[in-house]
Amino acid sequence: MFLSYCQCHHLPNPKFQNTKPLRIAETRGVQSIRKASTRNIRSLPKLSRNNSWYASLLQHCSRERLLEGGLQLHADMIKSGFDSDTYLRSSLLGLYVRCESLDCVRTLFDTAGSLRTNLVSWNSIITMYFRLGLIEEALSAYLELRRSGFAPDQYTLSVLIGAVQERGDLRLGIQLHCVCVKFGYGEEEFVANSLIKMYAAFGRTDASSRVFEKIRGGSGSSVAWNSMIARHVEDERYEDGLKLYEKMMNVGSATTPLTLSSVLRACAAREQISEGKQVHSQVMVRGFVPNVILETALLEFYSRCGELDDARKVFERTEDKNVLTWNAMIRGYSQEGYIEEAFELFRAMRRGRMVSDKFTFPALLSGAATGEDCEFLQQFRSIHACIIKTGLESDRFVGASLVTMYSRNRRLEEARLAFDDTSSKDIGVWASMISACAKNKQGAQAIALFSEMLLLGVTPGPSVFPSLFAACGELSALEMGKQIHGYGSKNGLLSDSAAQNSLITMYSHCGLLVDARRIFSSVPDPNVVSFNSIISALAQHGHATEAYELSRGMELVGVRPDGVTLLNLLSAFNHAGLVEEGLESFSSMEETYRIEPTYQHYACIVDSLARAGEIDKAFGLIGAMPFEPDASLWRIVLGACAKHGNLETGKRIAEQLVELEPDEATNYVLIANVYARVGRCAEATKIRNVMAARGLQKEEGFSWIEIDRRIYKFGVEDRSHPRSEDIYVGLGELTTEMKAACYVPDVSFTLHDMEAGPAQGKPDKISDNSSA
Known part of the structure; x- marks a missing residue:
């Protein structure tokens, strides 16, 4: 009315x-x-x-x-x-x-x-500047407020702390903390919550904890608890986060959906299924659902723990599904290897007219399988086309996921195209491309990309260094590796365990076992990957006894060996020629460590037996293992047949190889070498003629050398270097000196990998390498 x-x-x-x-x-x-x-x-x-x-x-x-x-x-x-x-x-x-x-x-x-x-007016001005992203103006307004004779209140300081956090200035944040203490607000909960968030954003969990412990009244609000628990989870300090949650429950502070979502993430990371289900019970008892944050956290918890049936139940019970819940369910199926189910869910999402976002496609691509003949590669390419159609190909999250997907499928050229299409390249995109090059044995490209990234002013993050150290190790580029090590140390970017473990491997590959040991000794809390890295280094350098002692010692410090540890140990015995010790460790894997041998463990033992000339035993083990042997394993034994002149077994293996890979030139070269080893050159020549008739050529091999911080690549009879004539003159002089010292090259394994046989006098061809 x-x-x-x-x-x-x-x-x-x-x-x-x-x-x-x-x-x-x-x-x-x-x-x-x-x-x-x-x-x-x-x-x-x-x-x-x-x-x-x-x-x-x-x-x-x-x-x-x-x-x-x-x-x-x-x-x-x-x-x-x-x-x-x-x-x-x-x-x-x-x-x-x-x-x-x-x-x-x-x-x-x-x-x-x-x-x-009026202080309220000043606070309004500062708040507005902050909300509009005008951080410098907000700070200037505060300084003008102080010059006007006003003292800030809790609200002023809280907004300014947020502004400093947005600006990324930790030093100024510490100064503001001092101002808070000066005016008596340092222990007030309202200001303390802002300080906790600020220090957490800068990764200073220790400082956040000190502020949290000094909150007046002792317990703090749920906001403070949430900030602290979330920070621990973000820092992957999951156990600390769960302990803090337990303490929160004990003091009677009220939990919120944000609290429980952080706890679920911690449970997922530690695969604590029982604890996560208890949290799920609390969610239901407290009536927190429907809540998109919690429902998404529950989906991710069950998915990461491999409980896809429970994840699907949560998904189906979610009343108002949004893009976050769809993304979480798609990611769960994809990461667990259920690619077809992930694609079907994606299609259902589109049928329901749910608009996909920049996180949908990375979720779908996260399950890209490895291997050159990925079953779903064509479907992943169709997703790439869909990405282009929706105009998301330039997004950094999508670009990084495309690069990773193509890299895992060994499609480096397509990975580079996806990288080039990404307009807003952040460190995540650069790290993905550098990692792609390193994992696909293109270390020189990885290092070149890093140099380009620095020239463009992109600040490196810790995630890029493991790939760089792997690239330097692959190329044996010691000086380059040392420079990158120095750069990372100077800028405080090598505290991550992945970078430290990669450093161990790099120095080992470059022949500096002493430096690898030194890096391992400096790791404050070595994990199983750290132990695996140093054991692998010892194995490569023939220190089998020390590797074995270290594998036993890691158990004494509470680190349980895993399958990789035992594989490295078997490799150590293999390189040292300790066949019996290797067989004994292999036989005791399940009984002692409850680890079922994988294909790689069997392959290592087969290699060990083959190297020792126990070819029949190696052949028998291949037939007895619960895996279908691939061509690379047959090549190991065939190479041993060539070395030890075992023609009969070599013939049987040759039949297997030709059936598996009829167009692989390496197989024919190895078969020819078996015949050559036993003096049956006519058969060897016949094999070479079959290769020629089929147009098969062995892939050219290359080596790398680092001189004056520059990496050179060279191959047989390579004349691409501008000073190749001088190089060959020097090579000829070295060959003359070698002959004078009575050095005679062993050409038994290479004669039938060249255009001419021994009768044509071609052994010098082995020496013809030029830098490029």
């Missing part, structure tokens, strides 16, 4: 004669503001205008963010002489701040002197 009167301006025989005229005028004013009509405002009787009337309408405009209506009221206030009222000025300022009208705020604040004597 009352609203009808306001809209119609009058009604005959009203039933609310006792209503104050002022309230009627105010409500009519609100209706006018909603219509954004100056004529309606000015048509009201003049006697209805007073401070309360303007204050009420300004409050409404601020609440509804009606900037145009606020400007009309401001003009009317000036005309009516109410613009000098301090309270109305503050209300106007609040309205302009809420509407984020920077020009109006600055004009009003500069012309209305009374606003500068």
Whole structure:
């Protein structure tokens, strides 16, 4: 009834004669503001205008963010002489701040002197600058506030701490912390929560913990607890996060959906299924669902723990599925290897007209299988086409996932195209491309990309260094590796265990076992990967006994060996020729460590037996293992047949290889070498003729050498270097000196890998290598 009167301006025989005229005028004013009509405002009787009337309408405009209506009221206030009222000025300022009208705020604040004597006004100005991302202006306004003689309050400091966090200035943040302590707010919960978040954002969990422990009252609010638990989880300190959650429960602080989502992430990372299900029970008991954050966390928890049936139940029970829940379920199927199910879910998502976002495609691509003949590679390519169609190919998250997918499928050229299409390349995209090059044995490209990244001003992160050290190790580029090591150490980017473990491997590959040991000794809390890295290094350098002792010693410090540890140990015995010790360790894997031997463990033992000349035993083990042997394993034994002149077994293996890979030139070269070893050159020549008839050529091999911080690549009879003539002159002189020292090259394994046989006098061809 009352609203009808306001809209119609009058009604005959009203039933609310006792209503104050002022309230009627105010409500009519609100209706006018909603219509954004100056004529309606000015048509009201003049006697209805007073401070309360303007204050009420300004409050409404601020609440509804009606900037145009606020400007009309401001003009009317000036005309009516109410613009000098301090309270109305503050209300106007609040309205302009809420509407984020920077020009109006600055004009009003500069012309209305009374606003500068009000701390609330200063706080409004600082808050607005912060919300608009004008961090420098927010800090300048604070300095002006201090020069005006005002002391900041809790709200001022909290906003400034957020501004410093946004600016990424830890040093200034520490100074602000000192200001908080100076004015007595350091232990106040409101300010402490902001400090906790700031230190957490800078990765200073230790400082966050100290602030948290000093909160006045002892326990802190759920906001503080959430910040601390979330920070521990972000830092992958899952056990600390779970302990903090237990403490939170003990002190009786109320849990929130944010609390439980962080705890679920910790449970997922540690695969603590029982604990995660208890959290799920709390979610249900406390009535926190439906809640998209929690439901997504539950989906990811069950998916990461391999409980896809439970994850699907949560997904199906989610009433209002949004893109986050779809992404989580797709990612769960994809990462567990259920690629077809992930694609079907993606299709169902599109049928339901749910718009995919920049995280949908990375979720779908995360399950890209490894290997050159990926069953789903064509489907992944179709997803790439869909990405281009939706215009997301330039997004950094999508670009990084495409690079990783093509890299895992050994499609480096396509990975590079996806990298080049990504316009906003952050460190994540660069790290993905560098990793792709390193994993596909293109170490020189990886190092070149790193140099290009630095030239473009992209700041490296810890994630890029493991790939760089792997690249340097592959190339034996010791000096380059040392430079990158120095750069990373100087900038504090090598505290990550993955980088330290890669350093161990790099120095080992470059022949510096002493440095590899030194890096391992400096790791504060070595994990199983750290032990595996140093055991592998010892294995490569023939220190089988030390590798074995270290594998036993790791158990004493609470690190349990895994399958990789035992594989490295078997490799150590293999390189040292300790066949019996290797067989003994292999036989005791399941009994002692409860680890079932994988294909790689069997392959290592087969290699060990083959190297020792136990070819029949190696052949027998291949037949007895619970895996289908691939061509590379047969080649190991065939190579041993060539070395030891075992023609009969070599023939049987040759048949297997030709059946598996009829177009692989290496297989024919090895078969020819078996015949050559036993002096049957006619058969060897026949094999070479078969290769020629089929147009098969062995892939050319290359080597690398680092001179004066530059990496050179060279191959047989390579003349691409501008100084190749000088190189060959020097090579000839070295060959002459070698012959004078009675050195005779062993050409038994290479004769049938060249264009001519021994009778044509070609052994010198082995020496013809030139840098390129």
